[in-house]
Amino acid sequence: DAKTTQPPSMDCAEGRAANLPCNHSTISGNEYVYWYRQIHSQGPQYIIHGLKNNETNEMASLIITEDRKSSTLILPHATLRDTAVYYCIVRVTNTNAGKSTFGDGTTLTVKP
Amino acid sequence: NAGVTQTPKFQVLKTGQSMTLQCAQDMNHNSMYWYRQDPGMGLRLIYYSASEGTTDKGEVPNGYNVSRLNKREFSLRLESAAPSQTSVYFCASSPRTGGTDTQYFGPGTRLTVL
Numbered sequence: 690d691a692k693t694t695q696p697p698s699m700d701c702a703e704g705r706a707a708n709l710p711c712n713h714s715t716i717s718g719n720e721y722v723y724w725y726r727q728i729h730s731q732g733p734q735y736i737i738h739g740l741k742n743n744e745t746n747e748m749a750s751l752i753i754t755e756d757r758k759s760s761t762l763i764l765p766h767a768t769l770r771d772t773a774v775y776y777c778i779v780r781v782t783n784t785n786a787g788k789s790t791f792g793d794g795t796t797l798t799v800k801p
Numbered sequence: 802n803a804g805v806t807q808t809p810k811f812q813v814l815k816t817g818q819s820m821t822l823q824c825a826q827d828m829n830h831n832s833m834y835w836y837r838q839d840p841g842m843g844l845r846l847i848y849y850s851a852s853e854g855t856t857d858k859g860e861v862p863n864g865y866n867v868s869r870l871n872k873r874e875f876s877l878r879l880e881s882a883a884p885s886q887t888s889v890y891f892c893a894s895s896p897r898t899g900g901t902d903t904q905y906f907g908p909g910t911r912l913t914v915l
Binding site for chain 2: 721723725730731732733734735738776780790791792793794
């Protein structure tokens with residue numbers, strides 16, 4: 690599975706949109722982009738995933754570039770409870786299920 | 802639905818002791834995983850089981866063994882604990898059917914080896 694690159698930390702003002710970038714320049718055609726977050730020391734929580742098209746759910750939006758080499762997770766109205774470590778991973782789902790690498794993620798701090 | 806449950810929540814061991822971390826999921830998922838997370842770092846995959854009856858090594862398997870007891874349960878065993886194994890251990894499961902494979906994580910086991 691492809692590796693990903695994320696900035697180590699970002700700040701965002703409460704109520705504003707948080708845009709978290711992820712670079713996955715070696716992504717293969719059958720790899721999905723997944724985003725998870727980890728609040729404090731809890732287990733990671735699934736946020737959203739996508740293959741080619743932009744996706745939106747009740748938590749966030751995922752924008753994937755046309756060449757699929759990068760993506761952006763958007764939290765439209767960040768709250769203090771969104772302070773967490775955000776992980777971007779890419780993985781193939783129908784072959785070797787265990788090889789996704791979480792990396793160190795981006796620590797997002799939402800400030801009042 | 803309890804999701805993914807892990808026991809124990811906390812454990813302190815002395816060097817050389819053995820123990821088994823238990824994980825169970827009630828979502829009828831095919832795949833299960835064990836990760837470790839050291840302070841300030843991301844998750845590293847120890848072992849995984851793509852389906853019942855199979856297990857494979859991840860990034861950091863040395864010092865660990867696993868057993869996929871049945872579809873619900875996946876245990877991680879430390880035969881001779883070492884201080885380097887002090888970490889938080891997370892179990893996860895995923896359906897591994899169709900085109901996507903979202904992982905669902907347990908609350909973690911915090912292990913200290915003295």
